Amino acid sequence: MPFTRRSFVTTAGLSGASLLALRREAFAALPAPDSPMALPPPRLLLHNNENPLGPGQAVLDALRVQLKDGVPAGRYPFALAGETTKAIADRFGAKPENVALGCGSTQVLRSAVEVFTSSTKGLVSAIPTYEECMGDAELLGRPVRAIPLDSQMKIDLDAMAEASKGAGLVFVNNPNNPTATVWSGDAIGAFIEKVLKASPDTTILLDEAYHDYVTDPSHRTQVPLALKNPRVLVARTFSKAHGMAGMRTGYVLGMPETVAKLNAWEGSGYLNIPGLIAAAVSIKDQARLDAEKARNTEARQFTIDWFKARGCEPTDSQCNFLFVNINQPVRGFREACRKEGVLVARDFPPYENSHCRISIGTLEEMKQATEVFARALAAAPAKAA
Amino acid sequence: MKKGAPAPMPPAPPPTDTDTIHLDSNENPLGPGSAAMEALAKGYDFAGRYPTNAKPSTSQLRETIARKFGVRPENVVVSNGSGELLRVATRVYTSPSRHLLTASPTFASPEEMAAQVGSAVKRVLVDQEGKLDLDGMAAGARWAGLIFFCNPNNPTGTVHSFKAVADFVGRVRRESPETAILIDEAYHDYVDDPSYGSAVALALEHPNVLVTRTLSKAYGMAGMRVGYAIAQARTIESLQRWVMTFTTNSLAQAAAVASLKDPDHIDREHARNTEVRQYVTRFFKDLGFKTTDSHGNFVFVDIGRPSKEFKQACSRQGVIVGREFPPLEKTWARISLGTMEQMKKATAVFARVLSPATSGVGSESGGSAATTVSK
Numbered sequence: 078m079p080f081t082r083r084s085f086v087t088t089a090g091l092s093g094a095s096l097l098a099l100r101r102e103a104f105a106a107l108p109a110p111d112s113p114m115a116l117p118p119p120r121l122l123l124h125n126n127e128n129p130l131g132p133g134q135a136v137l138d139a140l141r142v143q144l145k146d147g148v149p150a151g152r153y154p155f156a157l158a159g160e161t162t163k164a165i166a167d168r169f170g171a172k173p174e175n176v177a178l179g180c181g182s183t184q185v186l187r188s189a190v191e192v193f194t195s196s197t198k199g200l201v202s203a204i205p206t207y208e209e210c211m212g213d214a215e216l217l218g219r220p221v222r223a224i225p226l227d228s229q230m231k232i233d234l235d236a237m238a239e240a241s242k243g244a245g246l247v248f249v250n251n252p253n254n255p256t257a258t259v260w261s262g263d264a265i266g267a268f269i270e271k272v273l274k275a276s277p278d279t280t281i282l283l284d285e286a287y288h289d290y291v292t293d294p295s296h297r298t299q300v301p302l303a304l305k306n307p308r309v310l311v312a313r314t315f316s317k318a319h320g321m322a323g324m325r326t327g328y329v330l331g332m333p334e335t336v337a338k339l340n341a342w343e344g345s346g347y348l349n350i351p352g353l354i355a356a357a358v359s360i361k362d363q364a365r366l367d368a369e370k371a372r373n374t375e376a377r378q379f380t381i382d383w384f385k386a387r388g389c390e391p392t393d394s395q396c397n398f399l400f401v402n403i404n405q406p407v408r409g410f411r412e413a414c415r416k417e418g419v420l421v422a423r424d425f426p427p428y429e430n431s432h433c434r435i436s437i438g439t440l441e442e443m444k445q446a447t448e449v450f451a452r453a454l455a456a457a458p459a460k461a462a
Numbered sequence: 463m464k465k466g467a468p469a470p471m472p473p474a475p476p477p478t479d480t481d482t483i484h485l486d487s488n489e490n491p492l493g494p495g496s497a498a499m500e501a502l503a504k505g506y507d508f509a510g511r512y513p514t515n516a517k518p519s520t521s522q523l524r525e526t527i528a529r530k531f532g533v534r535p536e537n538v539v540v541s542n543g544s545g546e547l548l549r550v551a552t553r554v555y556t557s558p559s560r561h562l563l564t565a566s567p568t569f570a571s572p573e574e575m576a577a578q579v580g581s582a583v584k585r586v587l588v589d590q591e592g593k594l595d596l597d598g599m600a601a602g603a604r605w606a607g608l609i610f611f612c613n614p615n616n617p618t619g620t621v622h623s624f625k626a627v628a629d630f631v632g633r634v635r636r637e638s639p640e641t642a643i644l645i646d647e648a649y650h651d652y653v654d655d656p657s658y659g660s661a662v663a664l665a666l667e668h669p670n671v672l673v674t675r676t677l678s679k680a681y682g683m684a685g686m687r688v689g690y691a692i693a694q695a696r697t698i699e700s701l702q703r704w705v706m707t708f709t710t711n712s713l714a715q716a717a718a719v720a721s722l723k724d725p726d727h728i729d730r731e732h733a734r735n736t737e738v739r740q741y742v743t744r745f746f747k748d749l750g751f752k753t754t755d756s757h758g759n760f761v762f763v764d765i766g767r768p769s770k771e772f773k774q775a776c777s778r779q780g781v782i783v784g785r786e787f788p789p790l791e792k793t794w795a796r797i798s799l800g801t802m803e804q805m806k807k808a809t810a811v812f813a814r815v816l817s818p819a820t821s822g823v824g825s826e827s828g829g830s831a832a833t834t835v836s837k
Contacts, residue, residue: 113515122515131510147493151682180542183707320510323712347542350685351713
C-alpha cells in the first residue's frame with residue numbers, strides 16, 4: 078500500500094498517539110512523486126502485492142459482453158449484488174446470508190471495526206500487519222492493542238490471545254502482510270478456541286487475502302469455522318490471486334447474524350457493477366486460480382533463490398511477495414530501485430532497517446528486477462549500525 | 463432505503479425480465495456516454511492494478527475534476543459516489559449535541575448516517591411547492607453541526623436560485639458560523655431554471671461549505687461509483703481522512719476522466735431528459751394531477767392516493783416507480799424518467815392505474831415486491 082506510516086510502530090502497546098492523519102493524508106491522492114507512470118523503464122510495480130496478469134480471460138470476456146451496452150453501468154449495484162453474493166456462497170457451499178460483499182476487503186474490515194469495537198471494547202491486532210483495521214480504529218477513537226510479531230516474524234498468537242480478553246475485535250491476517258508468514262490451520266484453530274473461551278464478547282476476524290497463494294500444506298482456511306461460529310469471520314479479496322485489485326470487490330463469510338451486522342452498517346451501496354460481474358465469474362474459475370498460484374510459486378522461488386545466493390534471507394513466504402532481509406535500511410535500497418524503474422514497498426517498522434517487502438511480478442519481470450536489485454544492493458551505503 | 467439500515471442486501475436478484483421498466487432510482491437509462499465506454503474498455507488493462515497505480519490514477523481523476531472547476535486538486539475529494547461523502551460529512555460535522563439539519567422529504571442518506579452514529583436530527587418540511595423552506599432551515603440552523611441542502615431537491619425536484627442559496631449560506635454563516643453546509647448538486651446537470659447556478663463558488667468562498675456532485679445521474683455511471691466534493695482545502699482535508707482507502711475503482715476512474723472531458727454528452731443528456739420530463743409532466747397535468755416544478759431526472763406527482771398502492775399497482779404491470787417519501791407518502795409519488803420510449807409505455811400503465819375505473823386497485827394484496835432500495 079502506498080501509505081507513509083513510518084512511525085506506526087510507536088503505537089505498539091496501548092494506542093495513544095494518532096498517526097492516522099499521516100496515513101490518510103499520504104493517501105490523499107496529491108500527485109505522487111513516485112507515480113508509476115512517471116517511472117523510467119522497466120517500470121515494474123512491485124510495491125502493492127498486485128497480480129501482474131490482472132483478471133483471467135473469462136472475467137474479461139464477461140465484462141466485454143455484459144458491459145457492451147452501457148445500460149448496466151448506469152444502474153445502481155443493489156440488484157446485481159444479490160447474484161454475486163449467491164455465486165460466492167455457492168463456491169463455499171454456503172447461503173447468501175453467509176456472505177457480505179465489500180468495496181475490496183477494505184470495506185469489510187472497516188465495517189467490522191465499526192460494528193464490533195467500541196470505546197470500551199477495542200481492537201487487537203499484530204504489528205506490522207495489514208493496517209486497515211488499526212487505521213480505522215484510530216480514526217474512530219477506539220482503543221488499539223498492537224502486538225509485536227514473534228522472533229520468526231509470525232503473528233504472536235499467544236500474546237494476541239492474552240491481549241484479546243475483553244476486546245471487541247481481534248484481527249488476524251493469515252498469511253500475514255507484510256511478513257508473508259503463515260500459521261498452520263491447527264495453530265489458528267487452537268488460537269480461536271482460546272480466544273472464544275477466554276473472552277466471550279470478542280469477535281475474531283481472519284483476513285485470508287493471500288490464501289490462494291499459500292503452498293505450506295499445514296495451512297487451511299477457517300471458512301468452515303466461520304460458517305458455524307457467530308464470533309468468527311473470514312475476509313477474502315479479489316485483489317490478489319484473482320487479479321482484480323482495481324475492481325474493488327471483496328467479501329466476508331460468517332454466520333447470518335454476524336454478517337447481517339456488517340451489511341447493516343454500509344450495505345451494498347459502495348459496490349460497483351464491473352467488479353460484481355467480474356467477481357461472479359472469477360469465483361468459479363478455479364483453473365485460473367490454480368494457474369496463477371503455480372505461476373506465482375515459480376516466480377517467488379526464483380526470487381527467493383536469487384536473494385539467498387546473496388546472503389539476503391527472506392521469511393518463509395506464502396504470498397505473492399517476499400519480506401527479505403537486505404541487511405541495510407530499506408529506504409536507500411528503495412530509492413535506488415525507484416531510480417531504475419522498480420518500485421518496492423514502503424517501510425514496515427520495526428523492520429525498516431533490514432527487511433524489504435517486494436511483490437512478485439511475472440518471472441520475466443523478476444529477472445529484470447533482480448538485475449536492478451543487484452545494483453541497488455551494491456550501491457547502498459554500509460549496513461546501519 | 464430504510465432508516466438506520468441503508469441499502470440492505472437484497473436476498474435474491476430482482477426479476478431479470480427485460481420488459482420491466484425501472485423508474486425507481488433516478489438512474490440514467492442510457493448509461494455512460496460513448497467516450498466513457500471506450501475508456502472503460504481500455505481500462506480493463508488496469509483491472510489488476512490498485513486505483514492509485516491505474517491509468518488514469520486516482521490523482522489524475524482528482525486533477526481532471528479540479529481543472530473542470532478551475533480549482534486546485536486540494537479543493538477536491540473523490541469518493542465512492544457522492545453518497546460516501548454525505549455519510550462522511552454527517553459523521554465529521556454532527557454529534558449528539560450538534561444536530562443534522564435536513565429537509566423533509568429530501569435524500570435520506572445523511573439522516574440515516576446520523577441515526578447510525580447517534581447524532582441528533584432536525585427536519586424542516588418543504589414548502590407548498592415542494593421547495594426547501596429557506597427561512598425554516600435558517601431558523602433551525604443555530605447550533606447545527608451540518609445542514610444538508612439538496613439542490614435540486616430529491617424527491618421534489620425543485621430548485622432554489624443561486625441568489626437564494628447565496629443569501630441562505632450568508633445568513634447561516636452570520637447566525638451560526640460553526641455550522642457546516644453541504645449543498646448536494648447531484649442533479650445539477652439536469653436543471654433548466656435560468657435563475658439556478660452552482661454553489662461551487664460559495665464552497666470556495668466559505669470554510670466548511672461543500673458542494674457534492676455525482677457521476678451517477680447525468681453521467682450515467684451509477685454502477686461505477688464516482689462522486690466528489692469541492693470545498694476549501696482545509697474542509698477537504700477533514701473529509702479526505704474519512705474516505706475509504708481505494709474507494710474508486712480503476713475502470714470507473716478511466717470512464718470518469720473520459721466523461722468529464724466530454725461536456726457535449728452531458729448537454730445531449732440534459733436535452734434528452736428535459737424533453738422526456740416535459741412529456742411526462744404534461745401527461746400528468748392533462749389527467750389533472752399536480753406535479754412539482756422538477757429539475758431532476760424524475761417527476762414528483764400528487765397522485766391523490768398512497769404512493770405505496772400506486773407503486774404496487776404499477777409493479778404488477780411491469781413498471782417500478784419510487785418508494786414512499788414520508789411525510790408526503792399519502793398522496794405523492796416519485797417517478798424517475800427513462801427514455802421517451804419507456805415513458806410512453808409507462809404512462810399507459812399510469813393511465814390505467816390512475817383511472818377512476820380502477821380506483822381501489824391499490825388495496826389489492828399480493829403484488830410482486832419491487833426492489834425497495836432507491837437513490
